[in-house]
Amino acid sequence: RYLANHLAFTLSSSLLVQLRVEKRWPNPRSRPWRIVDDCGGAFTMGVIGGGVFQAIKGFRNAPVGIQHRLRGSVNAVRIRAPQIGGSFAVWGGLFSTIDCGLVRMRGKEDPWNSITSGALTGAVLAARSGPLAMVGSAMMGGILL
Numbered sequence: 001r002y003l004a005n006h007l008a009f010t011l012s013s014s015l016l017v018q019l020r021v022e023k024r025w026p027n028p029r030s031r032p033w034r035i036v037d038d039c040g041g042a043f044t045m046g047v048i049g050g051g052v053f054q055a056i057k058g059f060r061n062a063p064v065g066i067q068h069r070l071r072g073s074v075n076a077v078r079i080r081a082p083q084i085g086g087s088f089a090v091w092g093g094l095f096s097t098i099d100c101g102l103v104r105m106r107g108k109e110d111p112w113n114s115i116t117s118g119a120l121t122g123a124v125l126a127a128r129s130g131p132l133a134m135v136g137s138a139m140m141g142g143i144l145l
Contacts, residue, residue, distance in 0.1 A: 035096040042092025043085045050084030051077045095121045118145030 058076025062069040099117040103109050122141025126133040 032100060035093060035100060038096035039089050039093035043089035045085075046088025047081050047085035050088075051081040054080045054084070091121060091125065094124060114145045115142050118142050 054076040055073045058073040059069045061076075062072025095117050098120050099113055102113040102116060106113065119138040119142030122137035122139075123134040126137035
């Protein structure tokens with residue numbers, strides 16, 4: 001009897017939380033945990049793509065001999081792939097944060113949110129390089145998306 005009551009309470013409170021979240025964030029893609037999801041996906045994509053690229057680069061730049069080349073390839077992947085993945089994760093997290101904010105603020109999800117998010121992400125990530133670099137990166141970010 002206790003277990004049934006506890007299970008019913010847990011289900012009802014879980015359903016209540018879910019209903020509250022759906023009321024605040026009606027579109028599933030605009031919910032805040034999308035940011036974490038996109039950040040992880042971008043990290044994974046960066047690690048895999050960067051790992052392949054660094055494996056080839058490490059193999060080509062190593063001294064002659066298959067043993068040296070394989071070791072150079074593994075070292076390049078071990079050192080650079082996580083750094084590239086982290087850079088991708090920062091980009092993906094910032095893009096998703098801006099995109100979710102725009103969806104929440106505007107109340108609709110359309111291509112202009114992605115275009116604006118790409119432009120703002122490019123500008124923010126290039127802020128340390130000065131205004132000219134910010135404009136160039138914003139244009140590239142907006143055009144690519």
